[in-house]
Amino acid sequence: MRVSKAIYTIWLRDVIRFYREKPRILGMLGQPLLYLLIIGNGLSYSFRMAAAPQGFNYLEFMYPGIIGMSVLFTSVFSAISIVWDREFGFLKEVLVAPVPRWSVAIGKALGGSTIAMLQAAILLLLAPVIGIKLGPLTVLKLLAVLFLIAFSLTSLGITVASRMETMEGFQMVMNFLVLPLFFLSGAMFPMKGMPPWLETLMRLDPLTYGVDALRNIMFATSPARELLVQFPLSTDLAVVAAMSLVFITAGTMAFSKVE
Amino acid sequence: MNIITVAKLQKKYKSLTAVEDVTLEVGEKEIFGFLGPNGAGKSTTIKILATLVKPTSGTAFVGGFEIVRQPHLVRQSIGLVFQETTLDERLTAGENLYFHGMLYNLERSAMAGRMAEVLAMVELTDRKNALVKTFSGGMKRRLEIARGLIHYPRVLFLDEPTIGLDPQTRNRIWDYIHHLRLRENITIFMTTHYMDEAENCDRIAIIDHGSIVALDTPANLKKMVGGDLITLLAPNRSEVKRIIQETFGLAAVESEEQLQLEVESGESFIPSLAGRLNGLISSISLRKPTLDDVFIKLTGRDIREEAADNWGMMRAHMRGRNRK
């Protein structure tokens, strides 16, 4: 009871702060649209001449990747609020409250995930514009996987933010982590046909399986499925679940050690 | 019954010892003052008692709970106002109170009533829905005190609650503090740099280099300095000096245009002194030793300079923030 109240409180504060900041809302809406329009369209044009197999549509390929990318960036950087709170003192108020630290970390992770999920939901609404039809059940499945991804990535952010004293430090470390995670995830280019060393790296990136899970669900009945997907859905889900477990544990543990 | 018991508390940061040896007891409903120069270890002691920092050695009980083994129970029974503000400035005053109440498991049904009560106590009722970033420094301080009280703590820790505030606001905050003791049956443990404020405390501990160097009531502490100081102006100083020596057996010290003498209790001595010297002196003044004198005697430093330093630090801190 007490713990759920704490989780709810921390979550609510992050959400309230988010909707009070108009630029952040604009950014949340604008950023994915920008990715989709510029990156999606631009890349799909330039890739057209490549020897793509029959039936391979780059925009279709990119769409789940862009959703994954938005969720990655929003989730991971939402944890900067911890560094911010440390700087402005509010963190102390939370740290001396009679609630377990892990419940605070979970509340934070849920707050960041909520915002990332909002963004993902907006992008999913655009599916018809890209020419992809999604049934309500598919959308629900996608949201469920996206939530797991968002929750684990926010936890990754919390793991780093708990150790960082400054915003600059946090941003530096995050860029080091996030950019490789993103570029190796297969969001922008398929794993098939990559040089072996690159393929190995891509197989090591947990996000690869997250993006692949999205494609698996999104194109479950599409004739192009074989071209778009790398692994069976069960493998994807197993890796995503394992990633969540690891990152959430790391995040709550790191936050519990904060002084 | 003592509500705070501290025994041989010590805190080391690598090679630096922030708290060397703090032993003290605070009784229920006491207003306990913690005085000391910058870096003496006041804030560190408060943070240890508030379970935010673990002591290197020593023990402490707050509200009957041990600070290392029962941190959650300690936390539930204390309210805290840190030296630096810990409000969320992007939330409203009401939201800050609400979130605090939630974290301290206040009954939802009691929340609204209690929020109104503490806001009224610090006279911020009409600012409930304003964002905290629009508040002045004094208003923020008052809101923090209100927030620290919302969960009915038994002990309220105040680390420099009045630093950087104007005299009127400081007086108001002291009114709340006195009021609190009557209404909320609360014990107050506070640090301050203002000696005139320290007079409001029931007892004072003076800490220097992490150790307590004196602990007593303000009146007793001042007795450590010696007696009251009486200054006389007289045209014929040597004559007066001789009479004082003969009549009272006291050696007056001649300095510049005046005569000074130290006596146990100035008020009761002045009538007989004036009666005996009638017509020979032009003025008599009496000065009581102040806590400043105590502080200088014990720490070798003048706390008024410290207060000024803190002001400067505080302003620099604020400037740093505003730039962001």
Ligand SMILES: Nc1ncnc2c1ncn2[C@@H]1O[C@H](COP(=O)(O)OP(=O)(O)OP(=O)(O)O)[C@@H](O)[C@H]1O
């Ligand atoms: N986290 C920390 N790491 C290392 N040293 C610290 C830390 N916190 C405090 N100190 C050191 O411990 C000593 C005591 O600091 P503390 O903040 O308790 O002093 P204070 O009595 O509150 O001083 P002030 O009047 O300036 O607020 C100082 O020398 C300070 O530099």
Ligand SMILES: [Mg+2]
């Ligand atoms: Mg201090």
